[in-house]
Amino acid sequence: MKVSTKARYGLRLMMALANRYGQGTAFLKDIARDQELSEKYLSHIVMELRAAGLVNAFRGSNGGYVLAREPYAITVGDVVKTLEDMMPVNCVREPAVCGRVELCSANEVWRRLGEAISTTLNQITLADMLAWSRQKNENYVMYYL
Amino acid sequence: MKVSTKARYGLRLMMALANRYGQGTAFLKDIARDQELSEKYLSHIVMELRAAGLVNAFRGSNGGYVLAREPYAITVGDVVKTLEDMMPVNCVREPAVCGRVELCSANEVWRRLGEAISTTLNQITLADMLAWSRQKNENYVMYYL
DNA sequence: ACTATTCCTATTGTATTAGTATGAATATAT
DNA sequence: ATATATTCATACTAATACAATAGGAATAGT
Numbered sequence: 001m002k003v004s005t006k007a008r009y010g011l012r013l014m015m016a017l018a019n020r021y022g023q024g025t026a027f028l029k030d031i032a033r034d035q036e037l038s039e040k041y042l043s044h045i046v047m048e049l050r051a052a053g054l055v056n057a058f059r060g061s062n063g064g065y066v067l068a069r070e071p072y073a074i075t076v077g078d079v080v081k082t083l084e085d086m087m088p089v090n091c092v093r094e095p096a097v098c099g100r101v102e103l104c105s106a107n108e109v110w111r112r113l114g115e116a117i118s119t120t121l122n123q124i125t126l127a128d129m130l131a132w133s134r135q136k137n138e139n140y141v142m143y144y145l
Numbered sequence: 146m147k148v149s150t151k152a153r154y155g156l157r158l159m160m161a162l163a164n165r166y167g168q169g170t171a172f173l174k175d176i177a178r179d180q181e182l183s184e185k186y187l188s189h190i191v192m193e194l195r196a197a198g199l200v201n202a203f204r205g206s207n208g209g210y211v212l213a214r215e216p217y218a219i220t221v222g223d224v225v226k227t228l229e230d231m232m233p234v235n236c237v238r239e240p241a242v243c244g245r246v247e248l249c250s251a252n253e254v255w256r257r258l259g260e261a262i263s264t265t266l267n268q269i270t271l272a273d274m275l276a277w278s279r280q281k282n283e284n285y286v287m288y289y290l
Numbered sequence: 291a292c293t294a295t296t297c298c299t300a301t302t303g304t305a306t307t308a309g310t311a312t313g314a315a316t317a318t319a320t
Numbered sequence: 321a322t323a324t325a326t327t328c329a330t331a332c333t334a335a336t337a338c339a340a341t342a343g344g345a346a347t348a349g350t
Binding site for chain 2: 001002003004007008011012015076080084085086087088089090104105106108109110112113116117119120121124129130132133136
């Protein structure tokens with residue numbers, strides 16, 4: 001019941017891009033440095049995000065990445081579901097894996113759980129997170145200065 | 146983002162006990178056979194459920210297991226949280242694992258997600274599942290006869 | 291041409307989860 | 321008492337999924 005580090009790193013990457021939205025492309029190298037993550041590993045992640053249409057990429061010298069849409073138009077659910085399977089059990093999507101679906105009441109439990117998860121993550125946008133982050137930052141600075 | 150087979154098997158075990166609640170103890174052997182699960186593996190699971198106070202165990206010949214409370218008084222959340230960690234990331238519970246919690250807005254995302262998960266699972270009881278199961282069974286029988 | 295970036299594929303490492311083996315403790319029945 | 325059937329406890333092994341690295345090809349700006 002853990003969200004994968006892939007999804008967590010991916011969300012941090014997206015937030016890094018969201019935080020500088022409108023200011024041109026960012027290099028993966030710089031994001032990796034700032035977020036203290038492996039650039040190699042991040043490169044896999046950002047490729048999947050690109051394939052899903054969440055970021056645009058530019059190759060070559062002075063290339064880089066940008067968010068494909070404005071931060072308010074990208075949800076956490078968009079990000080997480082491209083990096084991992086959000087359905088908590090397989091039998092909900094593919095009844096074939098289990099012969100007793102017709103009689104299985106656990107199935108309904110997992111269906112509801114999956115729904116709760118996607119509903120929750122789909123209603124949080126990157127813009128929401130930016131707002132929280134800036135709020136926190138303010139408090140933090142005020143407190144320590 | 147998958148619920149472990151341990152939790153899934155555990156729920157099936159609990160449902161087997163719920164289904165014959167009030168009719169005395171059940172042997173693990175029989176549950177394992179009916180549910181087509183490894184008895185050895187189930188024995189680990191049932192021990193954890195016992196330690197959590199969800200089932201009572203009786204040793205010796207003619208021993209067995211019974212639900213410790215009535216089916217309506219046990220939730221899916223009770224079962225799942227004894228068999229695995231329901232909090233989707235560690236940094237929510239133990240801020241120490243991540244130095245940037247003060248500034249991290251992802252934290253709030255995972256906190257909300259964790260809340261959605263436990264709320265969902267805590268409000269489904271074994272009695273609810275029994276009702277669904279019997280409903281399904283009826284439909285199934287009606288359809289195929 | 292040179293350099294800095296993204297893109298692609300294969301491989302390795304590691305941790306978690308799943309499952310097995312063996313035998314001790316305990317209670318019942320004969 | 322003894323035999324038998326169960327739970328209890330611990331240690332070990334196997335399988336799988338996840339995380340991370342490696343090396344180089346393609347691309348674009350200078």
